[in-house]
Amino acid sequence: MRCSAVSLGSGTIINAIATGFGSAFGVDLKIKADVELVDNGKKIINGISIDNPTLKPSLVERCVKNVLNYFEVDYSAKISTNGDIPIKSGLSSSSAASNAAVLATIGALGEKVDSDLVLDLAIKSSFEEKLTVTGAYDDATASYFGGITVCNNMERKILKKDEFKEDIKVIVLMPEFEKNVDVNRMKLIKDYVDMAFEKCIAGDYYKALFLNGLLYSSALNFPSNISVDALEAGAITAGLSGTGPSYVALCYSEDEKNVENALKKYGNTVITKPSTNGARILY
Numbered sequence: 001m002r003c004s005a006v007s008l009g010s011g012t013i014i015n016a017i018a019t020g021f022g023s024a025f026g027v028d029l030k031i032k033a034d035v036e037l038v039d040n041g042k043k044i045i046n047g048i049s050i051d052n053p054t055l056k057p058s059l060v061e062r063c064v065k066n067v068l069n070y071f072e073v074d075y076s077a078k079i080s081t082n083g084d085i086p087i088k089s090g091l092s093s094s095s096a097a098s099n100a101a102v103l104a105t106i107g108a109l110g111e112k113v114d115s116d117l118v119l120d121l122a123i124k125s126s127f128e129e130k131l132t133v134t135g136a137y138d139d140a141t142a143s144y145f146g147g148i149t150v151c152n153n154m155e156r157k158i159l160k161k162d163e164f165k166e167d168i169k170v171i172v173l174m175p176e177f178e179k180n181v182d183v184n185r186m187k188l189i190k191d192y193v194d195m196a197f198e199k200c201i202a203g204d205y206y207k208a209l210f211l212n213g214l215l216y217s218s219a220l221n222f223p224s225n226i227s228v229d230a231l232e233a234g235a236i237t238a239g240l241s242g243t244g245p246s247y248v249a250l251c252y253s254e255d256e257k258n259v260e261n262a263l264k265k266y267g268n269t270v271i272t273k274p275s276t277n278g279a280r281i282l283y
Helices: 058-070 093-109 115-128 137-145 183-188 190-201 205-219 225-232 253-263
Strands: 002-014 021-038 045-049 076-083 148-152 157-162 169-175 237-240 247-251 267-272
Touching: 002 093, 002 137, 002 148, 002 190, 002 205, 021 093, 021 137, 021 169, 021 190, 021 205, 021 267, 045 058, 058 076, 058 093, 058 115, 076 093, 093 115, 093 137, 115 137, 137 148, 137 157, 169 225, 169 253, 183 205, 190 205, 205 225, 205 237, 205 247, 225 237, 225 247, 225 253, 247 253, 253 267
Parallel strands: 045 076
Antiparallel strands: 002 021, 021 076, 021 148, 148 157, 169 247, 169 267, 237 247
16 A cells, blocks of 8 residues: 655745734645555554655654544554755745645545545644644645645635736745744734735735745844845845745746845755645655
């Protein structure tokens, strides 16, 4: 009983930590999970990250365990993951890994795939591993469905699905800044994040992303000038992704090199694009 599945990374439009309402968009970076089940009644689950062997596999192992418990089977399992989403970068690597792990396990069982169940078990696993503050429903849904999702994270509801109407590039900056998840400071900017969310729900995603980035970078002591540097180089918008340290900049193809050059003085960059091709079983 084997199955492989993939799920996307995502970039932030509105970080939900301050208000409980958030928005994200799928990007063409992925994590693949390969699951093999053995019907031996032992419930032994072993995981490994192929591209990052030192990474503890506790999240994906938890995902497999939760799926097997849900379907009330006592199988053992092996799970391996591999992908191109940088870990702990603010690009939803945890959401992608948990979505892919849950989806591949359900596929290996031969059970019908139910999107709500996949997301619920993936988020449950992230909570149990203490990897999320809000449940990251916005990140999880953008990772799973692709495109743009606007969400009430507290109630796990998608308020709106959309996609970027233009052919744009996504430039991801990964600076060597120390990660900072100061929830108390993020809560202080709640009223101002609400204003950015109003832009988002109205479909003005570029302004929402930029305002959100300025607010959260200020709260978390990341440089806000990076986003302005990207605009100066021709980006449509730019801002902190998640709680950082990564930034995302959106631009047209003709401005790609200028924007990348403006950002790469701060760290490594990856050029990708928005994706509407969400999570799926490969085989």
